[in-house]
Amino acid sequence: xxxxxxxxxxxxxxRVEGLTPEPYLQLRFQARVxxxxxxxxxxxxxxxxxxxxxxxxxxxxxxxxxxxxxxEGALGRDx
Numbered sequence: 001x002x003x004x005x006x007x008x009x010x011x012x013x014x015r016v017e018g019l020t021p022e023p024y025l026q027l028r029f030q031a032r033v034x035x036x037x038x039x040x041x042x043x044x045x046x047x048x049x050x051x052x053x054x055x056x057x058x059x060x061x062x063x064x065x066x067x068x069x070x071x072e073g074a075l076g077r078d079x
Contacts, residue, residue: 002035002036002038002047003033003034003035003036004033004034004036005031005032005033006031006032006033006034007031007032008029008030008031008032009029009030010027010028010029011028011029011030011070011073011074012027012028012070012073013025013026013027013028014026014028014066028070030073030074035047035049052071052075055071
């Protein structure tokens with residue numbers, strides 16, 4: 001196992017249009033996890049834990065207004 005989910009909640013959904021023939025929903029969750037010792041396997045070579053202020057560096061969509069709102073909702077406060 002790579003991690004244990006300690007808590008999880010649905011933050012919302014985003015309707016995505018124009019990337020596929022039919023629109024679809026992407027769900028956004030907040031999860032608190034405990035990371036186990038990491039062993040590289042298959043195509044996963046490494047993992048990193050990041051502070052909330054660093055998330056946009058790893059997930060570029062977080063830099064936009066929707067991403068900031070999702071992150072603020074996950075943290076339960078304004079950034």
